[in-house]
Amino acid sequence: MTENRLNAAGLIVLFLALLFPLLASAAPTCPPAAGNFGPFYDDAGQFQQAIAAAADTQTSNRRxxxxxxxxxxxxxxxxxxxxxxxxxxxxxxxxxxxxxxxxxxxxxxxxxxxxxxxxxxxxxxxxxxxxxxxxxxxxxxxxxxxxxxxxxxxxxxxxxxxxxxxxxxxxxxxxxxxxxxxxxxxxxxxxxxxxxxxxxxxxxxxxxxxxxxxxxxxxxxxxxxxxxxxxxxxxxxxxxxxxxxxxxxxxxxxxxxxxxxxxxxxxxxxxxxRSPAHEQRTTSYMVVLFGAFDTGFNNPARPRDRLTYLAGDVNFGRAMKKVLLRDGVADSIADSVLSITGGWPLVVNLEGVVLPNVPEAIDGMTLAMPRELTIDFLKRLNVVGVGLANNHAFDLGPSGYAETVAALDAAGLAHFGQGEALALPDLDVIGLTDIDTNGSAFKELVTPALFDRLVRPDASRPTVAFVHWGREYVTEPSAREVALADAMRLRGVSIVAGGHPHVSSGRLISLGGGDTVEVYSLGNFLFDQGADRASGAMLEVRVFAQGTVFCRLISLPNYFDMGRN
CATH class of the missing domain: 3.40.830.10 (LigB-like)
Incomplete structure (x- = not known):
């Protein structure tokens, strides 16, 4: 009996339990000095069939x-x-x-x-x-x-x-x-x-x-x-x-x-x-590519696997509004973003209040953005959800927050605030902020009751904690953020994606021996701070059919500088 005869998924246990000991019982033999080992499989068809099926997928455009x-x-x-x-x-x-x-x-x-x-x-x-x-x-x-x-x-x-x-x-x-x-x-x-x-x-x-x-x-x-x-x-x-x-x-x-x-x-x-019957003893498989995957990478993905992207702080007001209204700038930025995401769904952290008209006299630390520009650009980038769990969503109080929610609802854009969940087809994203509105004395807002909202009824469905925390321009967590991340891991969170520091932490870390993956800060996405003080990254989340995920961190250009230079 040889392995090539075992094509039915239901026979995998027989394959493992009977085939290997049978093969191992005979001592291996080498060919003559100048000869080759003979063919181990006698059926070319199974290889040719798999090769033909793979022909419809893209080859990597990066070596x-x-x-x-x-x-x-x-x-x-x-x-x-x-x-x-x-x-x-x-x-x-x-x-x-x-x-x-x-x-x-x-x-x-x-x-x-x-x-x-x-x-x-x-x-x-x-x-x-x-x-x-x-x-x-x-x-x-x-x-x-x-x-x-x-x-x-x-x-x-x-x-x-x-x-x-x-x-x-x-x-x-x-x-x-x-x-x-x-x-x-x-x-x-x-x-x-x-x-x-x-x-x-x-x-x-x-x-x-x-x-x-x-x-x-x-x-x-x-x-x-x-x-x-x-x-x-x-x-x-x-x-x-x-x-x-x-x-x-x-x-x-x-x-x-x-x-x-x-x-x-x-x-x-x-x-x-691959088996219709329940198997007590299974085997898992992965396909891993290794390379330098820059922004021009074509990122092959099979139809059965789904990609979702998470990006950091977004505000379409102040100087960012002026940049986006310059000739050709919005097109260049949108083309750059879509070359990375391939048009897959994108989730961002929306910093500030969406208004029909932004008052000219508003102070610089109160973040507000024009409704038409904001909604149009979010849709252009295929943003499917915006996080409102941050320290600027209530910059104009409850009425300003209500204005933002109403604008997003009218545009059909999903949103999620403190402790609220965004249910995407392949994963859940839950918003958390540990920082209150600018100038408020209230801090350390993430409580045990909010942690409990991270526990989802379907354990096979991946969960992302999209959390606003830390200190501005600091890329390392304090003891507070370390403890928060571990508490999220213990609630079964698959991914912890952070924001607020305006700079990217630049790396992924694993928690609990690999139970959870964390990017402490995604930094800025579309925000009016130049590369001299800010940076950003995007998190690619690939969701597989069995509910596992793989994350890749992608460094972003400074889009504010791109628009004003």
Missing amino acids: LTGITVPHHLLAADLMALGIHAASGFSYKRIVLLAPDHFHRSKKPFATTQHGFDTVLGPVRTDRDAVTLLTRHADMVEVSCLFSEEHGVLALLPFLRHYFPDAEIVPVAMSAKAKRADWDRLAEALKPIVDGETLVVESTDFSHFLPQHEARRFDQQTLNLLAAGAFDGIAALNQPSHADSVGALYVQTRLQAELFGARPLVVANENSQE
Whole structure:
């Protein structure tokens, strides 16, 4: 029995429980000195079908330096999706990191000089690179385990199709290897991994758990990847989080240190989604792209996955109004924003009061903005919700707040104030402010009763706490904000997205071992402060069908400066 015969989702447990021990019972054999390992799969159709399905998706318009894909052929479509994404560019070499499923290697890592025959053609091994690697003989052995290691063999037909001229460097990772071994392997690979190399990580994620438990472990992994938390990744559990934590760690470290590349997870599924019957033991899958994703990145997304963007402080009054009314400025800013969001839904923090006409005599610290300009521009950017939980929404008292709400309601724009929820198709956003109206003596407004509103009836539905807190122009939280964020995590919040400091904190952090991801401050979005004192970022939230999310932080240009220069 071979893995390629197990196409039905309902057989995955049989696949795991019966197939692997059966394969592992026979000792692996190497081909003759100059020969290739023979084909492991005899059915080209399953690979060709997955390749054909992936042809309708976009390839990345930015050169990828790494990808992570599954190796169960149950998820052959995801394998093709990830490798296809990189295929817009050519590569001289592919370093392939995979688990040693059957514990064949006596050393932390194994490789081979032999090439491979596959049902879609031969794949050559980069013997010079392998020779460099085997100089570290105390940790790398030459092994015959690749005759049966599906973590490598399942990917080779895809690599042959998409990169027929590339040579591979296969590396099998022993489950006995520790972080010190992974660090040494990463250093040994650095002379091999250059600008013409694609690092392909073959990893299946959460193993042997029902989906509701697997989803929690997946979310922890996703948040640690988003935050680039090497220590957290190294501490993941194998196999509850992944079947090769070492491969994931080496991949993320190489990408950060060699290329400054960050991960972008474009798919996360569980085998339960492919089975009509309830499964007690499931496997999760992810497709991760690694690269430098600037504002021109085309950001491939499948129809089944949804994107939502969160941005910081917005005010269309004072000097920002004058800038937007200049010829061509509004068009340039809108084009820039939409090039980032692709027209996906956007949620912003609206600072100030919306009025039919703004009085000329209003003081500079009372924020008010003209209704027509505000509504038109919000709609132009596909803003689907505005947060009113901030320290300027009541600048003109309850009547001013009522004016704002009435203007938004008349325009069909959703809004959410203190403790209120914005229900989007894929996630809930709850507004919180810890800061009262400017000049007020009331502070520390977030109370236990407000925390309780973060608890949602459907635990599989992601929740964002959109919170106004902290100190202006300070990018680090105080003890108060640290405690608030942890209290939100304990209420099951998926994402904490903060604002008020007018500067972006510039990074994502993971809380509670990956339970929650936080951006302390998104800073400004459309606000009349130049880059000499302010900055901004946008949070991309990708929601997967099983209810997990992946976040990416995107630095923004200073739109106020763009308009006045």
